[in-house]
Amino acid sequence: MRLRFAIPAAALTLVGAAAAVPAFHATGPPVGHTGGFGEPTCLECHRGSDLNAFGGRVTVQGLPEVYGRGRRYQITVALEAEETATAGFQISARYAGGAEWGTPAGELVPVDSRVAVTLADTGQPYAHQTPEGSATANPDLATWSLEWVAPFVGGPVAIHVAANSGNGDDSPLSDLVYAMDVTIPPARF
Numbered sequence: 001m002r003l004r005f006a007i008p009a010a011a012l013t014l015v016g017a018a019a020a021v022p023a024f025h026a027t028g029p030p031v032g033h034t035g036g037f038g039e040p041t042c043l044e045c046h047r048g049s050d051l052n053a054f055g056g057r058v059t060v061q062g063l064p065e066v067y068g069r070g071r072r073y074q075i076t077v078a079l080e081a082e083e084t085a086t087a088g089f090q091i092s093a094r095y096a097g098g099a100e101w102g103t104p105a106g107e108l109v110p111v112d113s114r115v116a117v118t119l120a121d122t123g124q125p126y127a128h129q130t131p132e133g134s135a136t137a138n139p140d141l142a143t144w145s146l147e148w149v150a151p152f153v154g155g156p157v158a159i160h161v162a163a164n165s166g167n168g169d170d171s172p173l174s175d176l177v178y179a180m181d182v183t184i185p186p187a188r189f
């Protein structure tokens with residue numbers, strides 16, 4: 001059972017303000033919310049519990065332990081959480097060190113209409129759910145498939161993902177937010 005929280009009046013005012021923004025998530029969540037490199041997560045707006053609460057989790061399947069230069073990996077972002085009515089995620093791939101620290105590493109490529117990529121003003125691409133991809137067939141599991149093409153040059157790559165399990169009430173309250181990250185070094189030849 002997901003706990004429901006009493007909504008303070010101040011929070012209701014905030015929701016009113018956010019709802020006034022036209023087509024808020026029409027093109028996906030706002031960029032820069034993976035939790036990586038000093039970014040906030042979806043928790044900035046999707047409130048209701050602590051990050052990574054209630055025994056749910058977000059994972060990324062298919063990532064290698066060391067990456068092959070220029071290799072293409074089929075990956076799946078999996079969000080396990082109770083009572084998910086709508087769900088979303090955002091993922092980024094950036095260099096974890098050296099002179100390229102925090103710059104895009106390789107390429108994130110959608111494979112179907114459930115996932116799209118948005119380029120931030122900084123030049124950083126973020127892959128995320130589309131409106132179509134926010135529907136979940138299973139109340140305990142949401143998945144999104146995409147590809148990560150590893151870079152041809154450079155060092156370790158940090159993958160950051162944040163995901164949100166929404167209860168379908170058309171507000172960002174009482175949602176569950178999960179995040180994780182992994183750093184993948186290049187293979188030695």
Ligand code: HEC
Nearest residue numbers: 018024025029033042045086087088089090134164170172
């Ligand atoms: C700046 C505030 C804000 C941030 C940050 C934010 N959201 Fe939202 N989100 C909203 C609001 C407001 C709604 C409800 C209105 C709506 O559905 O457009 C919403 C609704 C949603 C929904 C419900 C379905 C939909 O598409 O409308 C999903 C899924 C979602 N957000 C995912 C995310 C994910 C994943 C992140 C983090 C990567 C995120 N959001 C970050 C404000 C935010």
